[in-house]
Amino acid sequence: MNTIVLDQNEHNFTALREQLRPILKAGGVVVAPTDTVYAYLVDATNQEAVDTLRKLRNLPMGKPVSVFVGSLEFANDYVEISGSAEAVMRKLLPGPYTLILPSKRQLASGVVSEKDTLGIRIPKHPWLNELVLAYGAPLTATAAGNVGSSTHLSVASFLKSLSKKKQQAISLIVDGGILSRNDPSTVIDLSTTDPIMLRSGEGRKLKEAITESAKDTEKMASELLHLTKDYAKQKPVVLLLEGHFGVGKTVMVKAIAHELGLDDVISPTFAIYYEYDVPETQSIIKKLYHFDLFRIEDAEEYSELEINSLLTPGSLIAVEWAQKSHDFIKHTSVNCTVLLVHMERLGDTTRRIEIRLLQE
Incomplete structure (x- = not known):
């Protein structure tokens, strides 16, 4: 099992595609980052590859496997798309959605559902879409790991959950680092006249903005605090801030603190x-x-933090590196409101900031 590192800032993925092509053609299993979690990628037209995937994932008989299709035009070769379904698809894709449509049954057994429907994904993840289109066949889009277990946002977490025997069945791992904390894709059935949501994914979006400077980020922090206070009237609030180094997570927290009359806030990297x-x-x-949470390595460390003792009326918990917050939230049994603040670097000083309500 080999590992290669994916540079998320790279815009030319030709070399990576060429590395993956022979592996996928030979029926190999690739673990790679997506716009939600790490996933198993295999050629969905290769029966041997799909059989290996189903064993790795411990998928029960009859449970279908969704696939990445790269584009609407490419999807048309594998699913029936009505005019109304296409209108919905163009609004939602690319994005964190799995859309169920009538299958044209051109895939390996075990991919299509017993109802002859197929779940397709066009992720908001350029290299994956480019890979599928260049490869010329759908790739499976099922989460890496065992069915029913936690999804994985890092390679380390994934490998820790997998037996040595199963690790040997993986041909290649594409390491994209620690992924942003995301829920699984929202699943919508478009195979009937009226769309039906089968699974809700991301929390409800409350606000999104593009900022051009640290001052803009501070203004956004003021608006976030206003939202937070509304929820804090009822119960404790947890703010999960996610984004890569230098995106402005600490700037956001310091600005919130300043609004609260606190000007001595420093980053707690070493103190947790x-x-x-x-x-x-x-x-x-x-x-x-x-x-x-940057230095947190083991889920057991969260129990030592005694998080529940901090979640008292009037408390606000701001968490940087929310990519590692899955186990943090698992250790909170106290009823609280959880807001996700996703920060994305668009340029030297430009950021996209999105606020979502994950738990009310």
């Missing part, structure tokens, strides 16, 4: 978290906890 008493002039939020 710092606790701050909010001045009494703030009537709703009484405590600010600033977490940095």
Whole structure:
């Protein structure tokens, strides 16, 4: 089993595609990052590859496998697309959606459902779409790991969950680093007259904005705090901030702290978290906890943090490196509101900031 590193900032993926082509043609299994989680990629037209995938994933008989198709035009070779379905698809794709459509049955057994439908994905992930189109056949889009287990946002997490025997069945791992915390794709059935949502994915979007400077980010922080205070009237609030190095996560937290009357906030990278008493002039939020999960390596470390003891009325927990927050949230049994703040670098000073409500 070999591993290659994917440079997420690279725009020419020709070399990577050429490395993967012979592996996929030979029926090999590739583990790679997607716009949601790490996934198993195999040639969906290769019966031996699909059989290997089903064993790796422990998929029960009759459970279908969704596929990446790269583009609407390419999808048309494998599924029936009505005029109304196409209108929905053009609104949603590319994005974190699996769309169920009538199959044309040109794939290996075990991919298409017993109802002759096929789940297709066109991810918001350029290299994957380019790979599928260049390869010339759909690739499976099922999450890496065992069915029913947690999905994986890093290669380390995935390998830790897999037996040595199953690791030997993997031909190549494409390491895209720690992925942003994302829910599984939203599943919508378009095979009937009226679309039916079978599974909800991402939380509800509350706000999205493009910022051009740190000052803009600070203004966004003020708006985020206003939202937070509305929820804090009812229960504790957790803010999950995700994004790569230098995207502005700490700037956001410091700006929130400043709005709360706190100007001595520093990054808690080595301490995991710092606790701050909010001045009494703030009537709703009484405590600010600033977490940095970058150095957390093991899920067991979360139990030592005693997170539930911090989730008291009037508390606000701001968590940097939310890519590692899955186990953080698992250790919160206290009823709280969870907001996800996704920060994406678009240029030297330009950022896209999206706020979603994950748990109310």
